[in-house]
């Protein structure tokens with residue numbers, strides 16, 4: 752299922768943030784979106800998920816134009832979303848959070864808890880723990896697990912690595928690669944952590960001031976990561992501003 756984004760414009764109120772985003776993601780592909788703070792990464796995902804209105808341009812998934820679909824219908828077309836800083840339900844245990852995701856929400860058949868634990872075996876260790884007592888990495892693992900319960904075709908992940916220690920970021924990357932291989936799921940990985948993006952995606956799009964400035968290979972991303980871990984115009988060639 753191909754995601755096609757053409758000249759997408761959106762923002763907050765009258766303030767435009769995305770000035771014409773264009774890219775294409777092939778079915779089952781993992782694509783990274785990288786860029787510094789404030790460049791529009793979260794705004795892009797919120798617009799794709801229908802949490803912000805599309806002000807111009809077009810967005811389609813598997814040939815279906817979804818720009819005007821309300822947010823609650825987007826999961827039905829096959830989107831799974833982990834928002835930036837997702838905290839889940841602090842008063843529920845991990846098991847209860849997973850069970851809730853199996854009964855609430857539109858979309859196709861829900862996976863059983865056992866299927867989810869096969870994909871995310873580390874969650875078995877914390878099933879009865881309160882979500883609020885999880886570490887950053889454990890919480891992100893739970894958030895991904897909840898997002899894939901309805902077998903989305905495309906998973907949109909916003910800053911999964913934020914506040915997670917490096918060894919656990921590697922674990923998250925391994926899980927995503929495994930998930931991709933077993934579920935044939937497309938993943939849009941939005942992250943400032945270049946090494947993380949490079950370890951899951953073959954290519955990434957650089958977002959700069961609300962536009963995609965260029966594409967960058969995983970190899971080049973790894974090099975940039977080793978050089979200092981930040982996308983800067985000087986290290987990435989020219990941006991169209």
Ligand SMILES: Nc1ncnc2c1ncn2[C@@H]1O[C@H](COP(=O)(O)OP(=O)(O)O)[C@@H](O)[C@H]1O
Nearest residue numbers: 763766768786787788789790791792793794795
């Ligand atoms: N709720 C909001 N209201 C108004 N402006 C916002 C809001 N959220 C983000 N912005 C602005 O939109 C721009 C892009 O933000 P964001 O998409 O969150 O960037 P990123 O995720 O790349 O760090 C920034 O200039 C930011 O200040």
Ligand SMILES: [Mg+2]
Nearest residue numbers: 792793835910
């Ligand atoms: Mg963000």
